[in-house]
Amino acid sequence: MIKLILRRILIMIPQLFIVSILVFCLAKAMPGDALTGRAQNPNADPASIAEQREKLGLNDAVPVQYVRWIKNVAQGDFGKSYTHKLPVTEIVGDRLVNTIWLGILTLILTYALAIPMGIISGRWNDRWPDKIVTGYNYLTFATPLFIFALVVLFLFGFKWDLFPTGGSIDPQVESGTFAYFLSKINHMILPAFSQALIATTVTVQYLRNEIIETKFKDFPRTARSKGVPESKVYSSHILRNSLLPVAAFLGYEITGVIGGAVFVENIFSYPGIGQLFVSSINLRDYSVVTALVLMTSLASLVGTLLSDMILSWVDPRIRIE
Incomplete structure (x- = not known):
């Protein structure tokens, strides 16, 4: 395991280096810079703008800036x-x-919804419970996240007024109190719930397929022939083996949560890195943009490493070399 971690970390270094080059060059290839908006101001002094651009090193060659x-x-x-x-x-x-707390709540809701639905769908496949879950899966798979989030915001935020429609905290509550904590959770429910319902699709499908495949293998049949109750066959044999791909998919779920944050944070006006990323692009604040892309790339690589580590830990028979 230690060799795996060290090897993957060494591989991540050149990957991050290549990503940094691409991110920096793409940022520089975009039109304008942080001072462009000021130059459009009729009261701005062109000489002063040019002086600031020279002082900040924006006139240097791209390799020198990099x-x-x-x-x-x-x-x-x-x-x-x-x-x-x-x-x-x-x-x-x-x-x-804010984004980390939102991501944690999203992952909790995702697995709290996906695992029971996957178990139900796989255990009673081709019956009405499976058809209901499969229909739900088709719906969430076909619905874009931003469309679903807008519908949730309209219904639960504006029409029924059940949850806040923006921000991350009620400004009237005092920091560090229990009311402050409840307010944080209350502001995260809608964006986390919207993202979690869409994110369950892959996990439900993986778990359903694994359960259906596993329950027809030899070892569950052997357990049944020995008189093991059906509920224990599922809990101790089938489900334990079927959860392997779900556990391994955790790192990729983290990557998906980071990508989805760009949509939900802007739709729900939630002050996280997703909202900051979009606003920084609009303002041509490329120092913030490059930092965010580099950080999210690192998080994606760490998520992939985490998936491999979990898979190797859950099933000792699997060793990723």
């Missing part, structure tokens, strides 16, 4: 936001905490 940027990133310095006039790490840090 080398300067990557040296700072290696030291944990992602630069300064041109828009917010604050260090990028400080801006991202405030939003990152």
